Amino acid sequence: MPGFFKKAEFQDDSFKTQRSYSCFSCGLCDDVTAPKIKPYGKFGKFILIIGDAPLESSKAKGNPWKGQSGRLLKNTLNSFGIDLYEDCLSINAVNCRPPNDRLPDNNEVICCRNVHVFKTIEKYNPHVILLLGNSALFSFLGHRWKRKLGGIDKWRGWNIPDVDYKAWVCPIFHPSFVISQDRKEVLVIWKNDIDKALKKVKEKLARYKEPTINYITDLSPLNDIKIGMSAFDYETTGLKPHLQIQKIVCASIAYDENHVYVFPMPNKKK
Ligand code: SF4
Structure with missing residues (x-):
């Protein structure tokens, strides 16, 4: 386990640039018909799922988990006794759909981190945060990890107690990656990671006391x-x-x- 996350230890120096990150500097909301999609789900078990970006198919009703990836995630969570919509809250690293369903770039993720992601985390206080894929990983950790962040393949499988947000942080592959690989071993790894992460739903976070x-x-x-x-x-x-x-x-x-x-x-x- 990389250890307890704590802002003071891992925060990078980006705040020194004084650059403002906002919807204006992101611009993704300019060309979409359903910008700023709201968090989706009833959050019954305090699980927050962060994906990468809304898809064309999900914009109409705000449900971020339509399509093949959504079905895989829903069915896998079901097999562990978790309902995607009743027990979880879903958001994305960016809140507006990038053109042609492309992945968001770093600037867009940073903007939406400030505008949307961390405000949602602070509002809902999740107990478990599933980071699905690279954009979610960069959104949650990119500004807090001084060293080279690396990708989801480096982080997946860890269940990390976050002292600042009082939540278990669990990076895993995005289901669309699992589907694209079409390999049984990737699917097995992914399901194992989800199983381990969901065990944290009932596990209290260790209390960290300042010495x-x-x-x-x-x-x-x-x-x-x-x-x-x-x-x-x-x-x-x-x-x-x-x-x-x-x-x-x-x-x-x-x-x-x-x-x-x-x-x-x-x-x-x-
Ligand atoms: S993706 Fe986020 S930061 Fe970008 S315009 Fe939409 S709400 Fe604003």
């Missing part, structure tokens, strides 16, 4: 740390701390899961 951090210059409290499991970290003046010219600047010792001492490194041994 108490004590900044000290007098190191005598360190003598009172009881022998047992503890963790330490240190910061140095360079990336190759083993070189003689480098120095340790400060260090920290966590002596239990909720308490940490942080201290500047003394110049001389005491």
